[in-house]
Amino acid sequence: MVIWDHIGMWVAAVLTIAIFSLLYRDNPFYRAAEHLLVGVSAGYYVINYFYASVIRKFAVPVFQQGDLWLLPGGILGLLILLRLSRRTQWVSRYAIAFYVAAWSGYLIPSVIQERILIQLQGTIPPQPGTVPWDAFLGAIIVLIGVISILIYFYFSAPHTGVLGRISQVGITFLMIGFGASFGYTVMGRVSLLIGRFQFLFQELPESLMNM
Template sequence: MNEVSLWTGFWPFTPERFAIWVGAILTLCIYSFLYRDNPFYKFAEHLLVGVSAGYWALIYWNANIVGQLLVPVLRGGVLLPLVPGVLGLLMFTRFFPRFAWISRYAIAFYVGGYAGLAIPSYMQARVLAQVHAAMAPTVSITAALLLIGLICSLLYFFFSREHKGVLGGASRIGIWFLMVGFGASFGYTVMARVSLLIGRMQFLFRDWLGLIR
């Protein structure tokens, strides 16, 4: 353990130290919710939402409107960005019920374009490649387990026949495989949530208090 007191962690009072103190106090405000809801928690929560909204609005304005519309059109003399620009403006017609139908053109363009972009690559990456990998002939215990697990899990979702006899047995095995899968997901979720807590504790005890290295 470092022999560093709270005071030496506070001094000299640089902008970085100030930021760490603000972060530490806000972290404690958020964690105070674990005891019960209180004004400190509400303050920190509202501050987070407000700062996030401001940050995102600024970033999106600069990246989208300035970077991809105003600069290319006004400085570069490129007119093509005006097309998505106008389509974007059409979305605002939704505020006026009489003209709201015009926004459908922008939505249709967006949905059509995105579907064209996503569907072929989605099919390739998430269906064909996965099916190909599942069908690849390999002889190992893992491959056998994968095959049994896949077939039995799929049979569990086959609802056109009553689950009894061979189908019932296979679907019960499928449930076991599904439960193992859910258990693994739960374990990973616990790890993710604990990681967030660990990150905050590292911040409090290392960056703020200087009690650990």
């Protein structure tokens, strides 16, 4: 490891502890670390987006390689910047309209196919005997869950009688779903804490030993 790596690790350790200090209460060390993160991130992203989009994808192909097909796209991109003036902001709508139309055109059919039609197929249970019994049972539960939740979100009739009882089943499925989601969220947050602790208790001492 070179000396700059060691310095980097120590800066990271100090900043980690500064961010953790918020758990006790708000303080200047936390504020300094937070502002540093926001400032560095903003600078990094502006430069990165500008280089990746304007230089690499537009300026180099057009001005160095003579790919003039990219010019209309570049002009549309420039039109969006006209939003900065109140007098000319209406012109930017043409660029946005083009972008929305193109995005919708290639996204809507694919989303309908992959997110709706294939997912609907996935709720149809297979024939008994063609799959293991636990997979069949799982498919039946998925079907009951989908139907009951859809009925819960059907608002054109009062949720009384049979409709009310089915929507109660739907609520139960929703609650199980939210519970699973919450459990996974806790796992995700704890993982981030573990990552910082692994850095503080394992990587940092190793770096000290290698100095």
